[in-house]
Amino acid sequence: MALVELTLTPLPAHVRTARLVVVAAARRAGLDDSLVDELRLALGEAASRAVGLHVKHAPQTPVRITVSDEPGGLTITVTDRGPAAGRVTGDLADEMLESDPDPDDDGVEALVDPDVALAVLSGLVDEYDVQADDSGTTVTMRWPLPARPVGVSGPGSTAASQV
Amino acid sequence: MxxxxxxxxxxxRTVVVVGGEIDVYTAPKLREQLIDLVSSGQYHLVVDMEGVExxxxxxxxxxxxxxxxxxAHEGSxxxxxxxxxxLKIFRIxxxxxxxPIHATVEEAVAATD
Structure with a gap:
């Protein structure tokens, strides 16, 4: 079961909400302080990418985010209902310089480049996976968690047998 | 924030001091500020990001x-x-x-190409 599950109305303001909630959940799960900035930025990229796609393609459908404490580490998924993810094949800086959003368009679509967001995420996170099908894309990111202290709770621990 | x-x-030079969080929600404000400066003929900008979180x-x-x-106006x-x-995201x-990324506003203001 996920530790935290969020469904966000696809609005730019909620991307910050998602960062705050996910960072708080990750800290509580024991994520090392040195990884928090990386997680905050990666989650921000994944969430703004998903919100940008939903504004354009699925404005009535929420973006779904889960935070889980799995054996492999802290696992975060961001699921959208937009078209499949693309790849930046050339130089990322060139791609950003050459992209030409409408200067009069103040909308989310002109701000979020889904492929650039994914490229930044992939440059940040060591362990990530992108699964796309006809219904949308799920980005999964994973960070190591410190081993749980032994014997704090549960059967057979020293502390428990002394009670 | x-x-x-x-x-x-x-x-x-025009120095733009930015603080807080720049994301998909707040970026339009920065965009508008930069457009306004260029529209009013200020083509040499220094963006101070030391307060950006x-x-x-x-x-x-x-x-x-x-x-x-x-x-487009021979500016900087x-x-x-x-x-x-x-800085990490600039590197990635x-x-x-x-x-051009500078350590201080003074350095950026004094810099020439």
Whole structure:
């Protein structure tokens, strides 16, 4: 079961909400302080990418985010209902310089480049996976968690047998 | 924390002091500020990012847009940033080779190409 599950109305303001909630959940799960900035930025990229796609393609459908404490580490998924993810094949800086959003368009679509967001995420996170099908894309990111202290709770621990 | 913006003039440069979080929600404010400056004929900009707590690719996109606007007028856009967590995204995207990045406003204001 996920530790935290969020469904966000696809609005730019909620991307910050998602960062705050996910960072708080990750800290509580024991994520090392040195990884928090990386997680905050990666989650921000994944969430703004998903919100940008939903504004354009699925404005009535929420973006779904889960935070889980799995054996492999802290696992975060961001699921959208937009078209499949693309790849930046050339130089990322060139791609950003050459992209030409409408200067009069103040909308989310002109701000979020889904492929650039994914490229930044992939440059940040060591362990990530992108699964796309006809219904949308799920980005999964994973960070190591410190081993749980032994014997704090549960059967057979020293502390428990002394009670 | 929301985005804070203020501007001042130093010689022929306009310094834009940015604080807080630049993301998909706040980036339009920065975009509007940069467009207003260029529209009013200020083509040599220094963006002081020392007070920025968060910057994502949407914020980078706005800075790149600003750079393209000033370049269209033979202008310049210099950044002031020493924070490692903010510099990281410039490195990942390769934009360190596109933007001149300075350690202090004084250095950025004095810089010439």
């Amino acid at each position: 929301d985005l804070s913006l203020s501007t001042r003039t130093e010689g022929d 968060f910057l994502d690719s949407t914020g980078l996109g706005v800075l790149v847009g600003g750079l393209k606007r000033v370049r 856009l210099r950044l002031v940033c020493t924070q490692e967590r903010i 995207t390769g934009l360190t080779k596109v933007f």
